[in-house]
Amino acid sequence: MRMKLSSVLALAAALLLAACNSSNVKFSIVSGSENTVLEPIVQEFCAKQGATCTISYQGSLDIGLGLQKPEGLDQDAVWPASSVWVDLFDSGRKVRNLTSIAQMPVILGVRKSKAAELGWIGKQVYMKDILAAVKDGKMKFLMTSATQSNSGASAYLAMLSGALGGKQVIEPGDLDNPSVHDTVSALLQGVERSSGSSGWLADLYVDSARKGTLYDAMWNYEATLKETNDKLKQMGDERLYAVYPADGVAVGDSPLGFIDHGRGADVEKFFTDLLAYLQTDAVRKRIGDTGRRLPLGGAAIQATAEPDWNFDPGKLVTSIRMPEPAVIRTALNLYQEALRKPSLTALCFDFSGSMENEGEKQLQEAAQFLFTPEKSSEVLVQWTPSDHIFVLPFDSTVRDIFDATGDPGGQNQLLGDVAQQRAGGGTDMYACASQALRKILATPDLSKYLPAIVIMTDGRTDGSAEPFLAEWRQAPVPVPVFGITFGDADKSQLDSLAKATSARVFDGGGDLAGAFRAARGYN
Structure with missing residues (x-):
């Protein structure tokens, strides 16, 4: 035509x-x-x-x-x-x-019934009120890692400011104050789950609510709380009440x-x-x-204010001025080394036969990164003496369980234990996950830790996930199971395990040490 x-x-x-x-x-x-x-x-x-x-x-x-x-x-x-x-x-x-x-202030979203129980509806709330709720065991919260994510760093800086009496500019000498350390450390005991991503943390809150698990509160961006509440409203679930700490908030630009x-x-x-x-x-x-x-x-x-959950993007907030970069770096090191809630981590290392040669070499290099303080501190994921670490090398069975605290001597001991492992045998990551869970649950004073299992595997596993998940569902506390893929790992199995335990999988194919570092931000 x-x-x-x-x-x-x-x-x-x-x-x-x-x-x-x-x-x-x-x-x-x-x-x-x-x-x-x-x-x-x-x-x-x-x-x-x-x-x-x-x-x-x-x-x-x-x-x-x-x-x-x-x-x-x-x-x-x-x-x-x-x-x-x-x-x-x-x-x-x-x-x-x-x-x-x-501009995005980082504020505290509290489940509205919990905010009412605490007497915070329609009231000014100070950091000391949040501390009292944590100390009395009346509230826990979700918060990203201050060394990995801006929302966590912002919440942490607000805590430091509150501990300094609402001081708007944090100066180097302020970080040497023991009473400030005690106050912020006590606040951080309220962390129930951590992550390296504010978006992932918000998704965790919504997904958990969908499954029937209701967390008390979450530190996040004002706008992210709106997005979260929009989803909760669609689901017919209880929304979060916006708390703007009167001492001051940090604002992302x-x-x-x-x-x-x-x-x-x-x-x-x-x-x-x-x-x-x-x-x-x-x-x-x-x-x-x-x-x-x-x-x-x-x-x-500006978005329309929503008084029913105290959201008001036109509301004047007391804004904390960002400290000098050197002060921020010192503050982040202080968080990682002294103030954050200690981690309780079980590391399942795959030493099956398919890990021979290059795989085994890279796993040993990852262990060198994890357990050498000079290396891990460069990217703010160093362990502390308050942390507790289990290392479980596995193939078709768990070969051994190595146990240490996060002090330099303990890390060196774990490094030596891993160095003696050689690849060989089949693969059963579920058996390792079960033993890791039992070790975590048997730890005294479990509530003072952030627990997690991290599994690194390079191939399809034997066994079934269901016996482990049945055991996991009976546990008195939820323990997330993170995966780190290596080589041609069957990601679907790790994904299923992570989804069932409200965790996530990291790709270690190109940078195994980097994947471990990312996982540390969630624990």
Whole structure:
């Protein structure tokens, strides 16, 4: 069938216009997980420009460590929750034109019936009130790791500020105060589950509610609490009541910055155009509707307040000023080494026959990272003498159970025990999980620890998960079972185990030590 000349010309004009509007740019962004809700806005702009955009999500520490490497990050732009992590790690000043997209206070969401029980509805709540609830055994909470995620670091800085009497700027000498240590350490005893991702933590709260497990509270971004409550409302479940600590809160500025890899002026222009797009009134309104506060926004582009759960993005909050990078680094080390709730970790190491040669070598290297304080402290996942560690090397059975505390001597002992293992035999990760669970449950004063099982395996396991899961369901406390994949591991089995125990699986195929480090952020 022949087309009319006018139709041919119209088609040609349309194709020419499309070609003119198409930038053909390939652009990548590494972002904090809290921005997943904003990805559709970015992708719409990319589609309009004819560009291909990729957004990957990492924790704040991962983003910072990437900036710290001599080669830097591979992505064209960085979008962390706070510029703190750029200031802390970007010593080479690789990031340019860093611009705040939104403001996100980190607050405490408390199950509304629990907030009513504590007498907090319609009242100002101070950090001392939260401490009293924790000490009296009336409340526990979810919180991301302060050394892995910005929301956890923000909650922790607010705790430090509260312990200092609401001091708005934390100075180096403040961190030497023993009474501050005691107060914040007591607050952190309220942590019931930790994670390296604010988005994952919110999903944990919702998924657990769906299964009938109701946590008391969660520290997270104001906007993430809105997203969580929207889901809980749809499910017909009880929502979280927003508590804005009167002593002060830390506010993430959600900055987007450009990293110049010398890929041409069109790439930088694309970034500049994206930044301008995100700052148009129409897009700011959409961002505001998610519950985020706008850096220069007025009431007209803020989400509607929801008084029934005390959500109000127009509410004035006492904001803590971010300390100098050196003070933040000292504070994070203090958290990891002295103040956080101790971890109780059972590590199942797969030494089956398929781990021979390269697999065994890499596992030994991972153990070197885990149990060498000089290495683990570089990325803020070092153990402390208060931590308790079990190492269970396994093949078709558990070969032995090595037990130590996290002091340097104990770590060295575990390193020597692992070094003596050689690959051989079949694989049964469920048998290891069962013995790990029994060791954890037999630990005295279990409530003072954050317990977890971490299984590293490289292949399909023998046995069945059901005997272990039956045992797990009868346990007096829920113990998450994390997986770390290696080589051609059957990820589906680890995924099923992690899902059943409200945990997750980390990919160790490219960087086994890095996967162990990520897992440590959840324990």
